[in-house]
Amino acid sequence: MGRRGGERGRLAHVALVALVVLCWLPLVVVITAWRTVLNPAFYSQSLNRADAFDRVYTQVLPDPAVDTLLAGLPIDSSLVTANLRTVLPPSTIQAMTDEQINRIVAYLRADTDDVELAVDLRPIFDNISGxxxxxxxxxxxxxxxxxxxxxxxxxxxxxxxxxxxxxxxxxxxxxxxxxxxxxxxxxxxxxxxxxxxxxxxxxxxxxxxxxxxxxxxxxxxxxxxxxxxxxxxAIGRLQVYLHGSTLDLGVRLSDLRDRPMIVAIDRLHDVAATLVWVSLLLALIMTAAMVSIVVLAGRRGVSRVRAATGAVVLAGVGAGLLGVVLRIALPNPLTSLDRSSSPLPPGAGAVLVDFSSRAYGTLESDFLRIVAWTLVAGLVGYGLSRLVAVSARWNRTGRRRRVATAFALAAPLMIIVTWTAFPGAAAEARKLCNSQQALCDRRYDQVSYLATHNAMATSEDRFLGPAQDPAITHQLDLGVRALLLDVHHWTSPTQVDAYLQTLPPATRDALAPLTRGARSERPGTWLCHDLCQLGSLDFVAELTRVRDWMNRNPTEVVTLIIQDNEVPASEIAGGVAAAGLAGMVTTPPEDPHGRWPTLREMVASGRRLVVFTERQDLPGTFLRSFYRYAEDTPFDAKKPEDLRTCARNRGVDGASLLLMNHWLTAAAPSRRAALGANAAETVFTRAQRCRQERGRIPTFVAVDFATIGDAQAAVDRLNRVRGGAGS
Structure with a gap:
């Protein structure tokens, strides 16, 4: 009777262990799914690892196949492709990508019946229209x-x-x-x-x-x-070509359901609505089975801990074998998108295949991480149980040796378990700072930034005599990261008359009609150049737009260099606060030669905005005089030859920041002058001259008409030189 009872006990134990394994296998799949394919962050992480957002500009949009889409435009398609970051700025790409991710996740969660990989082009139409x-x-x-x-x-x-x-x-x-x-x-x-x-x-x-x-x-x-x-x-023709405002990429899950991976995705879609309840039921059954194993082990006179942990180890082994089977049975369904038969342009296909490979790798690693955690937990418990059993046989004189042995075994096991369960940085998405990973660990003063002179005076905002064409936030879209701004109170009739007297007669006669009826009673602070009557923007309203842009671009560091004129520093600081930027502003080091934070530190803290005034300090606040921390070059160059030197103008010699004023001064900013001044080689050569004469590469390269020429390419090159020089 005892032998029969023992046999029944062993059979019951085997059955309970099998039940634990059978419950754990689908739970591993469900846990992995919730951590990956049912989580929008999983897709964003895979896109970052594939450098997908950068490759949109370097690989997808320049693809010759895209020219077919642009061939019907009544403008030279190069006008669009040369200005891709305006037609399709990073914020638009992010929004369009989020739309696709949300469609996929909605389908997998059974919120929709199919996934149509199509792009809503209305944001692009809005950008083309501007x-x-x-x-x-x-x-x-x-x-x-x-x-x-x-x-x-x-x-x-x-x-x-x-x-x-x-x-x-x-x-x-x-x-x-x-x-x-x-x-x-x-x-x-x-x-x-x-x-x-x-x-x-x-x-x-x-x-x-x-x-x-x-x-x-x-x-x-x-x-x-x-x-x-x-x-x-162009928008009308594109809408006719596309039969609306949506670009169909030619890929739907319903068209791919003959492929094993898509079949598996469909099954996940089918059960998603009941996934939580099924998971809870499986967890309850598995828990009950584990409790039964422990109770049964006690009745059989065997170790309860080893019985339970043995079941855990077998569950881990079973999950590992399931992973091997799934890997063989469910290959990546998107690998065909970079073949000649793909409906996508080759550049887009290559990016999607790379993205899917990264996503597949993350899926596998998450699954294996859970398997490893299961095995480690079971083996640790089993090993500790054995250790306790062995130590029970030791006499009292071996107590110190037992403690030392326990620590020697526990420490590495704890490290292994912690690393397996919490991989830390290995699972984090790639971090960018000012759109480049290489800049993250450089201090603020070790980076070069493209700056716009009189950034507020734009043709888009209808300033008379503009210095830029795009509005301020559009300048930021194009890569500008420092804005030179003039802040004024509204110009009074006396100031208008005084200014007009400084102009040549013909220019004075031309501008005088625009200044008639000038009023001095307009309250507040304004972004103007010389006369607010010739163009103005409300200071707080424009800073609010900058705040919104920074919220849309959370890894970008921006600098404002404000010519404060007659406006008190307290009003400027108040405008920054009124625009909701107080929580984004960083305070420069108290010592002008002190240590600046790295871009990574600024991004992590959320304090990514640096605000300088030219003349004033406001003690106890973030607002500091620019020329305590910086020096600059002359700003009154009259001819191209004047842009070949790097003589010091304002500021203290040896300051940590250097502003290279790189524009020609005339009666009004000149597009023709900018064409030559903003050539990439011209900018880079002068910056190298500064390196020779002043011992540092310019921190800020300020230009007129930043969209003419290629000053941004020169700044990118300067940052590569800085990296190579270790500065």
């Missing part, structure tokens, strides 16, 4: 000019240039002539006739001033975006 405002104006600097002798010739030349702009072509040359007030009145109606009545009323006064002052490029930059309708036509 392309003219930012770039048709910028292209005006690339042409030549020719002298005309009559108003009729001049008018014909202007109309021809407008025809080119309306067709999406930057004019190759612009007429020049000195217009009298009467001549201006003859030309103005011809130009205004090209726009609607509302636009006519809005631009007439500044257009008159630009024509009168001889700034033909500025006049066309003002009116050009209004006559250019290529962007709207």
């Amino acid at each position: 392309l003219a405002n930012r770039y048709v104006a910028g292209e005006l600097g690339a042409g030549t000019s020719y002298q005309v002798t009559t108003v009729q010739e001049f008018t014909h030349g202007v109309v021809t240039a407008l025809d080119d702009i309306a067709a999406g072509r930057p004019p190759k040359s612009l007429p020049t002539i000195e217009l009298s007030p009467q001549d201006t009145d003859r030309v103005l109606p011809v130009v205004l006739d090209r726009v609607d009545a509302d636009t006519r009323a809005r631009i007439e006064a500044p257009l008159r001033a630009l024509l009168r002052s001889g700034n033909i490029a500025g006049a066309l930059a003002l009116v050009g975006p209004e006559v250019f309708r290529g962007d709207e036509t």
Whole structure:
């Protein structure tokens, strides 16, 4: 009877262990699924590891197959591809990617019946519709000019240039002539006739001033975006081509259901609604089985701990074998997307295949991590049980040796278990700082940043005599990370008169009509250049837009260098706080030669905004005078030769920050001058001159018309040089 009872006990033990294993196998799959394919962060992590966002610009959009999509545009497709970060800025890519991720996760969670890999192009359409405002104006600097002798010739030349702009072509040359007030009145109606009545009323006064002052490029930059309708036509044609606003990538799960991995995904979709309840039921059954194993072991007179941990080890072994079977039976279904038969452009296919490989690797590693944890937990428990059994036989004189042995075994086991269960940084997504991983561990003062001079004075915001074309947040989209801003109180009639007296007579006559009725009672602080009547932005409102941009781009570090003029530092600090930026501002080191934080530290803390004023300090706050920490080069270069030196202008010698003012000063900012000054080799050569003369590479490279030339490429090259030099 005892032998039969023992046999039944062993059979019951085997059955209970089998039940534990059978419950644990689906639980491992479910736990892995919740940690990976049912978690949106899993996809974001895999995209980062595949460098997918960077490769959109370097591999997907430049693909020749994409040109087919752009071939029907009524503008040169190179105008779009050359400005990809404007048509498709990183924030738009992130939003579009999140849309696809949410579709996949919604399907897997049984919220939808199918997954259609399609892209909503409406955000791109919005960006294309603003392309003219930012770039048709910028292209005006690339042409030549020719002298005309009559108003009729001049008018014909202007109309021809407008025809080119309306067709999406930057004019190759612009007429020049000195217009009298009467001549201006003859030309103005011809130009205004090209726009609607509302636009006519809005631009007439500044257009008159630009024509009168001889700034033909500025006049066309003002009116050009209004006559250019290529962007709207392009959107219309793309919508016809796409049958709406959605680009169908040609891939649906329903089309791939003959593939084993998709079948498995379908099964997950089918059971997702009941997944939580099934998991709870399996966990309860497994717990009951484990309790039964322990009780049965006690009745059989064997170790309860070894009986339970043995079941855990077998569950881990079973899960490992299941992983091998799943790996063989469920290959990556997206590997075919980079073949010639793929419906996707080769560049896009390669990125998706790389992404899927990374995702597959993460899926496998998570599954194996759970398996390893199960095995380690079981083996540790089993080993400790054996250790206790052996130690019971030791006499009292061996107590110290037993303690030492326990510590010797426990410490490495704890390390192994901790590493297995909590892999830490190995599971983290790639961290970027200012769009580059290489910059993260450099201090703030060891990085070069592209800066825009008079960043607020833009043609997009209709400043008269703009220094930039895109608005401030669009400059940030393009890679600008330092903004040189002028803050004023509203200019009074006395200030207006004083300013006009400094101008040449012709320019004064052109601008005077725009300043009539100047009021000094407008409250608050404003971003203006010289006269607020010629262009202004509300200081707090614009900083609020910067805050929103920084929230959308949480790994970017931005610097504001404010020419404070007559505005007290307390008002500037108050404007920063009113815009909701107080929690993002970092305080410079008290010692101007002290240690700055690294970009990684700034990103991690959330304090990614540095705000300087040119003249004032506000003790006890983040607001410090720029020239306590920096020196700069002269800002009044008149000819290209002046941009070849690196003489010190303001600030203290040997400061940790260096601002390279790299623009030509004239009556108004010149696109033509920017074309040469902003050439990548020109910028880089001067920066290297600074390195020789001043012992440091410029921290800030400030330019006019940052969208003309390729100053950003020069700044990227400077950061590579810094990395190679270890600075």
